[in-house]
Amino acid sequence: MGKWYNENASNNSVIISSRVRLARNLKKFPFSVKLGNEQGKELRNEVFESLNGMKNMSFINISEKSDLEKLALFERHAVSQDFLQNKHERGLILSSDEKISIMINEEDHIRIQSILSGENIEKAFETADKIDDLIEGGLEYAFDKDFGYLTTCPTNVGTGMRASFMVHLPMLNNSNQLSMLLNSVAKFGMTVRGIFGEGTQSYGHIFQISNQVTIGRNEQEILTSLKNITNQLIDFENNLREKNFKDRTLWEDKIFRALGALKYSRKMSGMEAMGLLSYVRLGIIMGIIDDEKIGPVYNIMMNCRSANIQLAEGEELDSDARDIIRASYLRQVL
DSSP, X not given: OOOGGGSGGGGSSSEEEEEEEEEEOBTTSOOGGGOOHHHHHXXXXXXXXXXXXXXXXXXEEGGGSOHHHHHHHHHTTSSOHHHHHOOSOOEEEEETTSSEEEEESSSSSEEEEEEEESSOHHHHHHHHHHHHHHHHHHSOBOEETTTEEOOSSGGGTBTOEEEEEEEEOHHHHTSSSHHHHHHHHHHTTEEEEBTTBTTOOOSTTEEEEEESOOSSSOHHHHHHHHHHHHHHHHHHHHHHHHHHTTSHHXXXXXXXXXXXXXXHOSOXXXXXXXXXXXXXXXXXXXXXXXXGGTOOHHHHHHHTSXXXXXXXXXXXXXXXXXXXXXXXXXXXXX
């Protein structure tokens, strides 16, 4: 089964993917900061048991994975940094297409994540909500009638939901308008982060837009607000594209130079590849490059990342070797 990032929907618009994450804790266990190791094992096993009937899912004891395998899961957005760094007994339930991942013993006891290619935030929520109901059918959540779902971090109390779009904003990122717009977004209870979320940088002009507030709003209100803010950013991006593409020859030159470097280089860093692939994706959206000959650009970006390159090769490699293999891969796919 193909992964979510193999789908061509991610080439068609500013929005690369839609994600919904639900934070939950079980009433019978203390929060993670007070959770003992044996309690962590018991909690993991109970959640595994509650979802045992789900099809096409892998039940993974993450401590049995190599550091390279863990990092590759992070690069593919299946797990968070906090999850990998947590010293508790952790578990991961992962669908074969990686559209669903359930982290057990991250910052909270349970983090349900649904991620889909393109603009599919309602469907992502629907999937996460169904899994949430399955777990709650057999286990009791920590819930307060006034505050909602109780979480380790107060910013997640309430719905416990973070909804986000991953967006490609090359024009805004290269303009002097981005900082001003990001400040405006914060006033509406939203935040813009790097490609891997909080505390990370943007690579390839890719950002994540998500809600900051989970209390005092229901899930549909959060989704509506997220869509409205994201649509405004998309309008700014598209207006800049229309304005800049009046000088079509200049942008065709930039885009085909990027494609040429990707097709013929013998050594390339991950950061350089992301930047050049960003221009290729822009060229596809603007009708300058035919995506049928290339396929989903975000899939190529994913396969270019360090841990995934090393997993494909079956061994750990130094940066020079990775850069050579990355360039070879790019020549083959392009």
